[in-house]
Amino acid sequence: xxxxxxxxxxxxxxxxxxxxxxxxxxxxxxxxxxxxxxxxxxxxxxxxxxxxxxxxxxxxxxxxxxxxxxxxxxxxxxxxxxxxxxxxxxxxxxxxxxxxxxxxxxxxxxxxxxxxxxxxxxxxxxxxxxxxxxxxxxxxxxxxxxxxxxxxxxxxxxxxxxxxxxxxxxxxxxxxxxxxxxxxxxxxxxxxxxxxxxxxxxxxxxxxxxxxxxxxxxxxxxxxxxxxxxxxxxxxxxxxxxxxxxxxxxxxxxxxxxxxxxxxxxxxxxxxxxxxxxxxxxxxxxxxxxxxxxxxxxxxxxxxxxxxxxxxxxxxxxxxxxxxxxxxxxxxxxxxxxxxxxxxxxxxxxxxxxxxxxxxxxxxxxxxxxxxxxxxxxxxxxxxxxxxxxxxxxxxxxxxxxxxxxxxxxxxxxxxxxxxxxxxxxxxxxxxxxxxxxxxxxxxxxxxxxxxxxxxxxxxxxxxxxxxxxxxxxxxxxxxxxxxxxxxxxxxx
Numbered sequence: 123x124x125x126x127x128x129x130x131x132x133x134x135x136x137x138x139x140x141x142x143x144x145x146x147x148x149x150x151x152x153x154x155x156x157x158x159x160x161x162x163x164x165x166x167x168x169x170x171x172x173x174x175x176x177x178x179x180x181x182x183x184x185x186x187x188x189x190x191x192x193x194x195x196x197x198x199x200x201x202x203x204x205x206x207x208x209x210x211x212x213x214x215x216x217x218x219x220x221x222x223x224x225x226x227x228x229x230x231x232x233x234x235x236x237x238x239x240x241x242x243x244x245x246x247x248x249x250x251x252x253x254x255x256x257x258x259x260x261x262x263x264x265x266x267x268x269x270x271x272x273x274x275x276x277x278x279x280x281x282x283x284x285x286x287x288x289x290x291x292x293x294x295x296x297x298x299x300x301x302x303x304x305x306x307x308x309x310x311x312x313x314x315x316x317x318x319x320x321x322x323x324x325x326x327x328x329x330x331x332x333x334x335x336x337x338x339x340x341x342x343x344x345x346x347x348x349x350x351x352x353x354x355x356x357x358x359x360x361x362x363x364x365x366x367x368x369x370x371x372x373x374x375x376x377x378x379x380x381x382x383x384x385x386x387x388x389x390x391x392x393x394x395x396x397x398x399x400x401x402x403x404x405x406x407x408x409x410x411x412x413x414x415x416x417x418x419x420x421x422x423x424x425x426x427x428x429x430x431x432x433x434x435x436x437x438x439x440x441x442x443x444x445x446x447x448x449x450x451x452x453x454x455x456x457x458x459x460x461x462x463x464x465x466x467x468x469x470x471x472x473x474x475x476x477x478x479x480x481x482x483x484x485x486x487x488x489x490x491x492x493x494x495x496x497x498x499x500x501x502x503x504x505x506x507x508x509x510x511x512x513x514x515x516x517x518x519x520x521x522x523x524x525x526x527x528x529x530x531x532x533x534x535x536x537x538x539x540x541x542x543x544x545x546x547x548x549x550x551x552x553x554x555x556x557x558x559x560x561x562x563x564x565x566x567x568x569x570x571x572x573x574x575x576x577x578x579x580x581x582x583x584x585x586x587x588x589x590x591x592x593x594x595x596x597x598x599x600x601x602x603x604x605x606x607x608x609x610x611x612x613x614x615x
Contacts, residue, residue, distance in 0.1 A: 150609065150610070150613065151179070151180070151181050152180050152181065152259050152260075152602065152605055152606050152609055153180075153181040153183065153256070153257070153258040153259050153260075154172075154175055154180055154181070154182055154183070154258055154259065154260045154261075154262060154605070155183050155185060155252070155253060155256070155258040155260070155261045155262070156168055156169075156171070156172040156182065156183065156184045156185065156262050156263075156284075157185045157245075157249060157261060157262070157263040157264070157267060157270060158184075158186065158263075158264050158267075158284075159242055159264035159265075159266040159267055160186075160187070160190060160210075160222055160223040160224065160238060160241070160242055161223055161224040161225070161238075161423070162193060162223060162224070162225055162422050162423075163286060163421065163422070163423065163497055163498070163499055164264050164266070164284075164286045165186070165190060165193065165194060165223070166193070166194070166197055166499065167284075167286055167357045167382075167384060167385075167498075167499055168184075168262070168264065168284050168286070169184060169194045169197035169198050169203075170197050170357070170384035170385045170387075170388050171262070171284065171355065171357065171381070171384045171388075172184045172198065172201075172203050173197060173198055173200060173201040173203055173384075173388035174201075174381065174384050174387045174388045174598065175598075175602075176201035176202055176203050177200075177201050177387070177388055178598065178599075178602060180602065181204075182201070182202075182203045182204070183203070183204045183205075183206055183256065183258065184198060184203050184204070184205050184206070185205075185206045185208060185249060185252060186205065186206075186207065186208070187207060187208050187209070187210040187222045187245075188207050188209075188210070188222070189210065189220050189221075189222035189223070189226070190222055190223055191205055191207060193223075197385075197388075200388060201388060206252055206256075208245055208248045208249065208252070209248065210222040210241060210245075211241050211244045211245070212241065214241070214244060215237040215238075215240045215241045215244070216237055217234065217237050217238070217241065222241075223238070224238055224423060225422050225423060229425065231423075231425070239266075242266070242267060243267075243269055246267075246269045246270065246273055249270070249273065250273055250277065253273075253277050253279070254277065258279065259279060259605060259608070259609040259612075260279055260280050260281075260282060260605050260608075260609075261273075261274045261279055261280070261281045261282070262281075262282045262283075262284055262355065263281060263282075263283070263284065264283075264284050264286070265283045265284065265285050265286075265344060265347075265348060265354070266344065268343055268344050268346075268347035268348075269347075270347075271347035271348075271350045271351050272347075272350070274351075275350070278612065279612075280351075280352040280605070280608055281351045281352060282351060282352055282353055282354065282355055283347075283348050283351050283353070283354040283355065283376075284354075284355050284357075285354050285355070285356050286357065286498060286499070287356075287498045287519045287522075287523070288356075288358055288363060288366075288498055288501070288502075288519075288522070288523055288526055289356050289358055289363050289366040289367055289369075289370055289378075289380065290363050290366045290522065290523070290525070290526040290530065291498070291519040291522035291523055291526070292356070292366075292370060293318075293320055293366050293369055293370055293373075294316055294320065294324055294326075294522045294525075295332075295519070295522070296318070296345075296370075296373070296374075297316045297317065297318030297320055297324075298316055298326075298331065298335065299335075299338070299341055299342075299345065300318060301316070301317050301318060302338075304326075304328055304331065304335070305328065305331070305335050305336055305338065306328060306329075306331040306332065306333050306334070306335040306336040307328035307329060307331075308329050309329065310327060310328035310329055311327045311328075311329050312327060312328070313325050313326065313327050314326060314327070314328075320369070321365035321366065321369055322365075322529070322530055324525055326521065326522075326525075330515075330521040331521075332517070332518045332519055333517070333518070334518075348376065349375045349376060351376060352376065352377065353376045353377030353378060353379060354374070354376065354377070354378055354379070355379050355381060355601075356378065356379065356380050356381070356382065357381070357382035357383065357384050357498070357499075357502065358380050358382045358383070358502065359380060359382055359383065359583070359584055359587035359588070359592075359593055359594045360380055360587065360593040360594070360597075361580075361583040361584075361586075361587060361593060362505060362531070362580060362583065362584070363526065363530075367380050379597050379598070379600075379601045380593070380594060380597055381594045381597050381598045381601070382502065382587075382588075382594055383502050383503070383505075383506045383584050383587075383588065383594075385481060385502075385503065385506070386506050386584060386585060386588050387588035387594065387595070387598075399474070399476075399477075399478070400478075400479045400482065403446065403472065403474065403478060403479070403482070403483060404482065404486070406446075406472050407446070407483070407486045407488045407489070408486075408488070410444050410488035411488065412487045412488060412490075413487070413488070413489070413490030414443065414444055414488060414490055414566075415443070415444045415445060415446060415486075415488045415489045415490060416438075416441070416443050416444070416445045416446075416489075416490065416491045416492070416493060416562050416565060416566050417445070417446045417483050417484065417489050417491070417492045417493070417509075418434070418438065418445060418446070418447040418448065418492075418493040419447075419448040419478070419480065419492075419493075419494065419495075419500065420448075420494070420495040420514070420516065421495050421497045421499075421500060422450070423497075423517075424495065424516045424517065425450065427552070428457035428458035429458070429552050430552050430553065431449065431458035431459075432458040432459075432460060433552055433553060433554050433555045433558060434447070434553075434555075434558055435447075435458070435459065435460050435463055435555075436460060436555035436558070437554075437555035437556070437557070437558025437559040437561075437562065438467075438471060438558065438559075438562065439460070439463060439466070439467060439471070440555060440559045441558070441559045441562035441563060441566075443470075443562055443563075443566050444470050444471065444488075445470070445471045445472070445562075446471075446472045446474065446478075446483060446489075447471065447472070447473050447474070448474045448475075448476075448478050449473060449474070449475060450475070450476070480500065480503055481503055481506075481507070484503055484504060484506075484507040484509050485507050489509060490509070490510070490565075490566055491509065491510050491511070491512065491562075491565035491566045492504045492509045492510070492511050492512070492565075493511070493512040493514060493537070493561065493562065493565060494511055494512070494513065494514065495514055495515060495516045495520055496511075496513050496514070496515045496520040496521075496523040496524045496527065497518075497520060497523070498519065498523055501523050501526075501527060502584075504577075505527075505533070505577070505580050505581065505584055506581060506584040506585070507581055508577050508578040508579075508580065508581025508582070509577060509581075510533060510534065510535075510565055510573055510574050510577045511527055511533065511534035511535070511565070511577075512534065512535055512537050512561045512562070512564065512565040513527055513528055513534040513535065513536055513537055513538075514537040514538060514553075514561075515538065524536065531576065531580065532572065532573055532576050533573055533576050533577040533580060534573070535561070535564045535565060535573070537553070537557070537561045538553070
C-alpha cells in the first residue's frame with residue numbers, strides 16, 4: 123500500500139528535519155493512468171478498476187473523451203478518480219461530431235467499426251503528451267490499444283493490459299489463434315475441437331468465433347503488444363475459473379492478475395439510483411414476489427431485427443412470468459411492438475428503453491433469472507449476484523462465455539441449441555416466441571435446483587473474493603506492491 127503524504131510533524135526541529143530527509147519512495151503516491159478502448163463493455167469495467175485502485179489509496183487518472191465522460195462518471199463517483207479529456211478525432215476518420223464510441227456509430231455499425239478503431243489509434247499521441255505532463259508510474263490500457271505498449275516503453279513506464287473478458291475465453295482465444303487452423307466464417311457451422319491442452323474439452327464452430335478471427339494479422343499484432351507489456355489484468359476471480367487462472371499464469375509470456383469483480387470491489391460503483399428511471403424500476407420490483415421476475419437484457423451493442431423483437435415480446439407475454447425487458451432506446455417500436463402489449467402487460471411486464479441500473483436489478487430479491495447475451499460484464503454481474511442465467515450469445519467472445527457458464531460452471535441454461543450465430547444485426551434465424559417462452563420457463567421454473575444452488579454459491583464466492591483476505595483483494599495488493607517497487611527503482615535510478 124502506498125504511503126500518502128502527511129502534514130509536517132508539529133514537533134521539535136530535529137524531528138522535522140528527519141521527516142524531510144525521508145526517502146522520496148516513502149513520500150511518493152503511486153500514480154496510475156487508465157486508458158480504455160471506446161466501447162461501453164470495455165470502458166465501464168476499466169472505470170470500475172480505476173475506482174478500485176483509488177479505493178486503495180492509489181492516485182488514479184482516467185483518460186477518455188468528452189462524449190464518453192458522462193457514461194463513466196457514475197462508475198467513478200464513489201472514489202477520487204481524476205478524469206482527463208482528450209479531443210476525439212471524429213472529423214479525421216469520417217465520423218459525425220459526438221460519435222465517440224461503438225454504441226454511437228451510425229447503422230449499420232459494422233461498416234464504421236474501422237473508423238472507431240482508427241480514431242482510437244489516433245489518440246496515442248495526445249495520450250503521450252498527457253503522460254509526459256502528468257508523469258504517471260504506470261499505464262493500464264485496453265488490449266485493443268496495442269500502440270500503447272510501445273508508447274509506455276518509450277516513456278519508461280510499465281504498461282499493463284486490461285482484458286475485458288473471462289480467463290476461460292482468453293485461454294480459448296489463445297488456443298484457436300495459436301492453432302491457426304480456423305477463422306471466422308458465418309456460414310460454417312461444422313464443429314471443431316479447440317486444441318492446446320485446455321483443462322476442458324471445448325467444441326466450437328467457425329460461425330461462433332469472434333469476427334476478429336477474420337483478421338489474423340491484426341490479432342497477431344495485438345498478441346505481440348500484450349507480450350511486450352508487463353502483464354494482464356482480468357475482471358474475474360480465482361474461485362470462478364481456477365483452472366484457467368492457473369493455465370494462463372503458466373502459459374502466458376507475461377504476468378496475469380485476477381482482481382474482480384471490480385464493480386463489487388469498488389463499493390457498488392455504477393449501482394446508483396439517483397435518477398427517476400432507477401427509482402421507478404426499484405418501486406416496480408418491490409411490488410413483486412421473491413424470485414418471480416425474469417430480467418431480459420442483451421447489452422448496448424447489438425441491434426435486433428424488428429421480427430426478432432416481436433417474437434421476444436410475444437414469448438415473454440406467453441411465459442406467464444413477470445419480466446423486466448431492456449430494449450435499445452433507438453429501436454423503432456412501431457415496427458415490432460405487438461399491438462396492445464404494454465397495456466396488457468402493465469402490471470406484469472416492465473419494458474425499459476436505454477440504460478438501467480443492472481446491478482440493482484440483479485441484486486433485487488424479486489429477480490429469479492436473467493436472459494443474457496453472455497457479454498462478460500453482464501455475466502460477471504449475474505455471477506456476483508447469484509442469479510441463474512439463460513445464455514443467448516450473439517457475437518464476439520459471447521459464445522466462449524456461454525461454454526463457461528453452461529458447460530463448465532453449470533449456472534446457466536442454453537438458449538440457442540442448433541441456431542446459428544447472429545452478428546452485426548444480421549440474424550441467421552429468428553428465434554420464435556415458443557422458444558423464448560420455453561427458455562423463460564427453463565430459467566424460472568421449479569427444475570434446475572442444482573444450477574440455481576451453484577449460482578448462489580458462486581455469488582457468495584464473488585463477494586468473499588473482493589473482501590479483505592479474499593483472493594482478488596490479495597491479488598490486487600500484490601500487484602500494487604510490484605508497481606510501487608518498480609516506481610521506487612525507477613526513482614532511485
